[in-house]
Amino acid sequence: MYYKQYGNTDMKVSAIGMGCMRYNNDDINAGNLEKCSELVLYAHEKGINFFDTAPFYCQDKSEEITGMALSQLPRDSYYVSSKVNLGTLNNKFSPDEFRRRLETTLSRLKVDYLDFYYLWCMLDLKSFQKHFDTMYSSFEKAKEEGLIRNITFSSHMQGNDLEEVIKLDAFQGMLIGYNALNYRFRQSGIAAAYKKGMGIVVMNPLGGGLIPNNPDVFSYLSEGTDLTTVQAALRFVASHKEITVTLNGFSTKDHVDDAVKAVENLEEKPAAQIYEEYERKGIALNNLCTGCGYCLHCPKDIEIPKFMDAYNEKLLGNKLIDRLKFHWHIPASQAEECIACGKCERLCTQHLPIIERLKEIAQHA
Numbered sequence: 001m002y003y004k005q006y007g008n009t010d011m012k013v014s015a016i017g018m019g020c021m022r023y024n025n026d027d028i029n030a031g032n033l034e035k036c037s038e039l040v041l042y043a044h045e046k047g048i049n050f051f052d053t054a055p056f057y058c059q060d061k062s063e064e065i066t067g068m069a070l071s072q073l074p075r076d077s078y079y080v081s082s083k084v085n086l087g088t089l090n091n092k093f094s095p096d097e098f099r100r101r102l103e104t105t106l107s108r109l110k111v112d113y114l115d116f117y118y119l120w121c122m123l124d125l126k127s128f129q130k131h132f133d134t135m136y137s138s139f140e141k142a143k144e145e146g147l148i149r150n151i152t153f154s155s156h157m158q159g160n161d162l163e164e165v166i167k168l169d170a171f172q173g174m175l176i177g178y179n180a181l182n183y184r185f186r187q188s189g190i191a192a193a194y195k196k197g198m199g200i201v202v203m204n205p206l207g208g209g210l211i212p213n214n215p216d217v218f219s220y221l222s223e224g225t226d227l228t229t230v231q232a233a234l235r236f237v238a239s240h241k242e243i244t245v246t247l248n249g250f251s252t253k254d255h256v257d258d259a260v261k262a263v264e265n266l267e268e269k270p271a272a273q274i275y276e277e278y279e280r281k282g283i284a285l286n287n288l289c290t291g292c293g294y295c296l297h298c299p300k301d302i303e304i305p306k307f308m309d310a311y312n313e314k315l316l317g318n319k320l321i322d323r324l325k326f327h328w329h330i331p332a333s334q335a336e337e338c339i340a341c342g343k344c345e346r347l348c349t350q351h352l353p354i355i356e357r358l359k360e361i362a363q364h365a
């Protein structure tokens with residue numbers, strides 16, 4: 001296993017982390033949690049020492065399953081994270097509620113402290129600010145009491161919004177979605193976090209299944225290597241010098257083996273270099289939006305990259321409306337606002353027919 005330093009801390013973490021949200025559903029339904037927990041032990045045996053869980057994952061059993069395994073391991077041989085936000089507290093925040101939730105997590109995980117506790121799933125700056133103002137002091141108190149070691153946040157915001165959060169100097173690390181498909185969205189956020197000495201953990205390195213489900217489209221990632229497309233996509237993320245841990249959800253031991261192979265003899269490179277090399281290969285993305293953000297500043301404030309990202313899903317055989325609704329949380333009706341001024345199409349680095357695509361999306365409103 002390849003290990004990296006977590007930001008400015010002295011923690012040596014595995015380049016691949018286990019995202020504990022893909023335990024086998026049949027085993028969970030059958031109440032066979034012990035069997036699920038064996039996967040954690042197997043991953044640990046293979047050198048993975050970073051385990052990421054949360055309330056509600058796997059029918060709310062993930063923390064419990066993960067704890068069953070971690071309790072069999074020396075506490076200093078792994079790092080574990082969990083998450084909280086207002087939704088997790090039924091939108092009824094109080095310091096006591098926060099504390100109760102944290103204690104539940106600790107007891108399910110059978111640990112005295114969490115290495116990382118995330119302010120979970122910040123979708124935009126407005127929501128972040130509300131969460132920060134309400135909850136941050138409770139995080140600080142828990143840290144003072146030794147219940148959490150590092151305060152971190154997870155987010156779907158784009159690079160420039162991430163920068164605003166990073167500027168606060170309030171977090172030791174962040175968790176963001178990043179992969180070979182959306183890599184342009186978050187470059188500036190990644191650079192800013194790295195400069196601050198924060199740990200950067202990546203979720204969704206396989207594009208929510210887009211990459212494994214479309215191996216032909218993404219085969220160029222593995223060109224010249226003996227890696228599968230999935231392994232190459234994991235390696236793409238893990239090889240960023242700035243990225244500390246690449247989380248991968250495992251359901252089987254084969255998944256663990258795949259991920260371990262992906263970072264064998266890993267060579268770290270600065271994001272800028274990977275970006276440049278990748279841009280040269282990226283022609284294979286042809287009619288897909290790459291999230292570069294050049295089309296921003298629409299006079300009608302339409303969030304074009306998000307709409308075009310959803311359209312990617314359609315081109316790759318998935319449901320664009322699900323992406324808009326469940327990932328970006330924006331209504332298709334926003335696409336109706338387009339006045340066809342053409343500004344975005346002139347700027348689009350992929351020369352995409354944005355106006356036509358927005359019209360099509362508007363039909364889903």
Ligand code: SF4
Pocket residue numbers: 297298299300301302304337338339340341342343344345354355358
């Ligand atoms: S064409 Fe539509 S989406 Fe593009 S900049 Fe103009 S109003 Fe915005």
Ligand code: SF4
Pocket residue numbers: 288289290291292293294295296304305308347348349350351352354
């Ligand atoms: S400029 Fe084109 S490729 Fe870039 S984010 Fe906008 S729509 Fe996507």
